[in-house]
Amino acid sequence: MAQQLASKEELHQYLDPHVLEKIKRLDLRARHVVEGFISGLHRSPFQGFSVEFATHREYVPGDDIKHIDWKVQARTDRIYIKQYEEETNLKSTFLVDGSESMRFRMPDSDTMTKFDYAATCAAALAYMLQQQQDAVGLATFDEGLMEYIPPSNSPTQLKRMVHALSTTEQRKKTELAPVCHRLAEKMARRGMVCLVTDLFVDDVEETILALEHFRHAGHEVMLLHIMDDAELTFPFQSVTLFRGLEEMGEETVEPKALRDAYLEEVNTFLHEVKRRCAAARIDYRLVNTSEHLDAVLSSFLAARMAAARKMVAKR
Amino acid sequence: MPFIHPLLFWLGLGGISIPILIHILNKRRFKIIEWAAMKFLLDALRKNRKRLQLEELILLLLRCLALLLLGFALARFIGCDSSASLFGSQSRTLVYLVDDSVSMGQKHGAKTLFSQMREDLKTELGKVHNGDNAMVLLTSRPDTKQALLPLGGVDDMERLEAKINTQRASDMRTRLSDSVEAISQTLLDAEGDARLMIFSDFRRNDLTDKTEATRLRDLIGKLQAEGVQVIVNDYGRKAKKNLGVESLTMLDSYVLQGRETRLKVTVRNTGSAPAINVPVELALQYWDVEKGKMKTHALPVVTFKEIGPNQSAVREVPFAAEVEGTNIVSVKLPADELPGDNEAFLSLDAQAATRVLIVDGQPSGARESDKESYFLHTALDPNRTAGYGYDVSIVTRDNLTDVEFGDYDVVCLLDLSDFPIQPVKVKDGKKDDYASVRKLEAFVRNGGGLVIFTGDHVDLEFYNTRLHDRGEGLCPVTISPRKGDPTRRGQYVRWGLKSIRAGGVLDFFTGDMSGISNGIRFFAYTVAQEPPSPETPTSPAAVVEARYNDENQSPAVVSKPFGEGRVVMFLSTASQRWNDWPLDEAISAKGLYVLYMADLIDMLRRGQDENLNGKVAETFTYDLPVLMSDFTVMFRSPKTGSELMELKPKDKGQHRKQVQVDSLRELGVYSLSLRQGSKIAKVVLAARNVDPAESDLLPGKKAELATAIGDTGWLIYIDRTLDDTDATSADRFQRNDWIWALLALLVLLGVEGYLAWRFGHWT
Known part of the structure; x- marks a missing residue:
């Protein structure tokens, strides 16, 4: 079945020009070896493929200065990087959580729902990757795989992805592990998997194990952990009836009396997730939906690039 | 209950349900949030549920206690020496002192002060707990043995109320201090809390009497010093028409x-x-x-x-x-x-008729007129029928021991030598040889009249010792032997005209009748010493009513008040033996003896x-x-x-x-x-x-009550004349225990606030 393309409104919903402007100069490079079929930014496992100089690219902070083309700089007074022929392209797949918990946002606040934030985040990164000639794909899930758009660097790929995101309804529970296992089986070639979720799953351990499945298949895995500010700070004052999403029941609580205990639970959870991700070499980033997306992505990408440079330096 | 407004206390107690209701309602009045991170919330709840419940319970109890204290404050808690008594678990001794004096019968509208008080008393008695000892004492009967409700429990309230309903204001005067003294020991001996509640109109008359007020203040002060709570209920009202x-x-x-x-x-x-x-x-x-x-x-x-x-x-x-x-x-x-x-x-x-007893010192003689009593008897009762208003009885010295002087109005001793010896024991083991003299002294002291005439038979030693008794006795002066010779009628003295004291017992001979006494001649007379001038409180000085016109101006008639009665002593005879007065020989003195003696007897006779x-x-x-x-x-x-x-x-x-x-x-x-x-x-x-x-119904009110019985700061004053008791209740107190309740409430609220903040239940 042919996948529909996003309308203009849908594109505007998830592709904020302001954000795109902010991140357009950044790269999202795979830290590990990925398998592409066209030349790109990423190290290829295949010898002799695109070994010649390909093009120049404008220098961005974090680039290794040894790749600066000083001649061009002398002529144009601008700093360019020489891109080498061993670079290949990247197949990136965004796994966006479309479960019911992702539709949470603090009432009366101007923040986005977690899903909208996650979708915007994925779209922005996909846009950026596509600009890098990388192939991007999308998978949305709740208790099962809802939609899967295989990676492609087709010019319409982004529109397909945005349409898929905009039509996702957040109604069901999260069952992440089976989805991950299924996708890991699907994705034959090594690439990058970016999971955007709130990780509100029954069993985090099982989820991390599922993500390690990607790692075992040679994929680089990034985890953007989306949390609402209210979920991180529990700012409620008066007696509140919390009605749980994803069929979690309801409870009337005096929030002030329970805040410390709640935050302790949340912090324990975050700490555990972070620790497990580090152990599994999953690039983890906790994202607060109250933060501006451009800042979040900029810092995230910059951090990755810095880490990538360190790795290259080590080699 | 130790409250002026018990109703408000019960309201406060009922108010305890408010925080419970608020607690329950709060659980219903909340915001609803659709929450994603429910897992963490449920985990936190599961791990902290017991702590939260404990915190809520503590706060709930504190809030309930706060409302209870608010009830204390509003109900004007008026003192309770131990919390146990508040809840009636400890026996109390409650004495209700009810003023049933005449003034409590004052009408006010359709009621009397007493009937209003009766209702209040019943209300107070209705608050007596099981195990309390209560006593109701009427001030008209200040004796615990005659208490309306003897000390004990109020077992049969219906019967007690019926008994109270039959009570009316008595005809007795207020005897507050007597009553408080009567119940003092009961209160001081009481185990546990003791309270005295006085119901009275506290009239100014009752409070301004220094002796009564001092005694009352001492008694109440002593009770309060021993921890007895004293509550006064004032019903006093000014009278418009009385x-x-x-x-x-x-x-x-x-x-x-x-x-x-x-x-x-x-x-x-x-x-x-x-x-x-x-x-x-x-x-x-x-x-x-x-x-x-x-x-x-x-x-x-x-x-x-x-x-x-x-x-x-x-x-x-x-x-x-x-x-x-x-x-x-x-x-x-x-x-x-x-x-x-x-x-x-x-x-x-x-x-x-006036009853006159004549003790005749010379009761016998050849002729009737030889008797010493003859002339006086004849002057008072000439027909011997008591027809002139004088019933005269005559006794001799020897019969004196059998005489009851109380049966007479006036006693006359005519030339009596002495009294028969009749020993009698007196105070301190002493002895008096003259029982009849003691009786005669009692008679005069109680208002009887005594007239003494002297004569030849008078025993000077008896008169100057026992009868004079150093100025304390009946004889007003000490006497000496006779002067003059009654047989020589040519020599005589008269009463000095200027010596007759106006306004005294010889007033008859002054004024218009002045000079008439010159018709009386005294051929002999008993010499009397001048009575001592300084008077002592126990024995007022004798007064010389007239003097003889001899060279010494000797006392002729001496009088002396004695108790409520009076003694008049003529230093001459009642018969014609030493003077010619009874004979009316002088024209100018005609009938004087009869008139004067009747007048003297009327003057001296015992009153009612x-x-x-x-x-x-x-x-x-x-x-x-x-x-x-x-x-x-x-x-x-x-x-x-x-x-x-x-x-x-x-x-x-x-x-x-x-x-x-x-x-x-x-x-x-x-x-x-x-x-x-x-x-x-x-x-x-x-x-x-x-x-x-x-009759004087002017109320003393709080200020005079405080002056009279002492404003110790712990005395509780309730003005029962106020119609709107709630509006004026603020003025009812001198004891301020409710302030402690209020302070405790504020402290409690502070603690509650801190804990609520600390527990995170502060909203």
Whole structure:
């Protein structure tokens, strides 16, 4: 079945020009070896493929200065990087959580729902990757795989992805592990998997194990952990009836009396997730939906690039 | 309960449910949030549920306690020495002292102060817990043995209320200090909390009496020092319209049957408005011997034109006693706010004649006129029939031991040598050889009259020692042997005209009659020493009424007050032996002896028996006539339908008997009848009136109460005259325990706030 393309409104919903402007100069490079079929930014496992100089690219902070083309700089007074022929392209797949918990946002606040934030985040990164000639794909899930758009660097790929995101309804529970296992089986070639979720799953351990499945298949895995500010700070004052999403029941609580205990639970959870991700070499980033997306992505990408440079330096 | 407004306390107690309700309602009044991170919330709840419940419970208890304290504060907690008593778990001793004096009968609207107090008392008694010891004592009966409710539990409230309902304001005066003293020991001996609640009108009259106020202050101070809580309930109201019989007295000292006598009626207006045209009804009551019942004879109504506020009006009323014996004059005022003081009674003992006892020092002689008593007897009762109003009895020295002086009005000692020796024990183991002299002294001290004439038989030593008794005795002066020779009629002295004291016993011989005494010649006279001038409180100085015109100006007539009676001593004989007065030989002195002696006897005669009249609660004693000493004595109180009560006379010795009734508690006429078999031989009527001080209804109020019984700061004052008790309750306190409740409430709220903040339950 042919996948529909996003309308203009849908594109505007998830592709904020302001954000795109902010991140357009950044790269999202795979830290590990990925398998592409066209030349790109990423190290290829295949010898002799695109070994010649390909093009120049404008220098961005974090680039290794040894790749600066000083001649061009002398002529144009601008700093360019020489891109080498061993670079290949990247197949990136965004796994966006479309479960019911992702539709949470603090009432009366101007923040986005977690899903909208996650979708915007994925779209922005996909846009950026596509600009890098990388192939991007999308998978949305709740208790099962809802939609899967295989990676492609087709010019319409982004529109397909945005349409898929905009039509996702957040109604069901999260069952992440089976989805991950299924996708890991699907994705034959090594690439990058970016999971955007709130990780509100029954069993985090099982989820991390599922993500390690990607790692075992040679994929680089990034985890953007989306949390609402209210979920991180529990700012409620008066007696509140919390009605749980994803069929979690309801409870009337005096929030002030329970805040410390709640935050302790949340912090324990975050700490555990972070620790497990580090152990599994999953690039983890906790994202607060109250933060501006451009800042979040900029810092995230910059951090990755810095880490990538360190790795290259080590080699 | 120790609250002025117990209702508010119960409201506060009921208010405890408020935080519980708020707690429950709060659980229902909340925001609803659809929450994603429910897992963490549920985990946090699961791990902290017990802590949260404990915190909520602590806060709930604190809030309930806060409302309880608020109830304490609002209900004006007035003290409780231990919390246990608050909840009735410890036995308390509660004494309710009820003023049932005359003034409590003051009308206010349809009620009297007493009936209002009665309702309050029932309300207070309704608050007595099981296990408490309660006592209700009426101030008219300040004896715990006569308590309306003896010390103990209130088991049968219905019966007690019925008993209280039968109580009325009595005719007694207020006896607060007596009553407080009566219950003091009960309160001081009480285990656990003790409380004294006084219900009275606290009139200014009661509070300004220094002796009474000092005694009351000491008693209450002692009770409070021992931790007894004292609560006073003040019912005092100022009277707008009240008249009272201030006094009803005789102007004459004695009453003779059929002869006109004068009464003095004094009416006092203690109301705040002038009283105009006040009609006073008078009536005469006596025992009709023939018909065997009381007879009432109305006297003309007396009208007082105007009596200003706090003023008295006096009116003289002439009347004549119709029968011999006791007659009662009654006075009745129109109805006003205080009915208890509108009536008064006066008992008058009308006699057919003045009873004179002559002790004759020379009772025998060849002729009748040789008797020393002959002339005096003849002057008073020439026909020996008591037809001139003097019933004369003559005894000799040897008969003196058998004489009961109380049966006479005046005793005359004529040339009496001495009294027969009759030893009698007196105080401190001492002995008096002259029992009859003691009796005679008692007679004069109680109002009897004594006339002493000297003569040749007088034993100077007896007169100067026992009878004079260093100025404390009956003989006003010490005397020396006779001067002059009665047989030599050519030599004589007279009373010095200028020496006769005006206004004294010889007043007869002054003024228009001045000079008439010159007709009397004294051929011999007893020389008397000048009476000592400085007078002592126990023995007022003798007064020389007249002096002889001899060279020494010797005292001729000396008088001396003795108790309520008086002694007049003539330093000459009563017969013609030493003077020619009885013979009327001088033309100018014709008839003087008869006239003067009658006048002297009237002047000296004993007044009315004071026992017959008195205030309510005063004891009544009556000496039975010798001839009736074996009669049955029946007594009846003025209460309508009261039973006749037989009295057992006490033996006074010498064949005399006396009856005594200790507590004549009611206003009115008491009758005492002496019966032989079924026949009534004599009826004595006695009157008891309310204390006129009870008429003055001016309330003392809080300030004077505080001055009188001490403002210790712990005395609780409740003004029961306030109609809107809630609005004025703030003025009711001197004890401020509720402030502690308020402070505790504030502290508790602070603690609650801190804990709520600390626990995170502060919203």
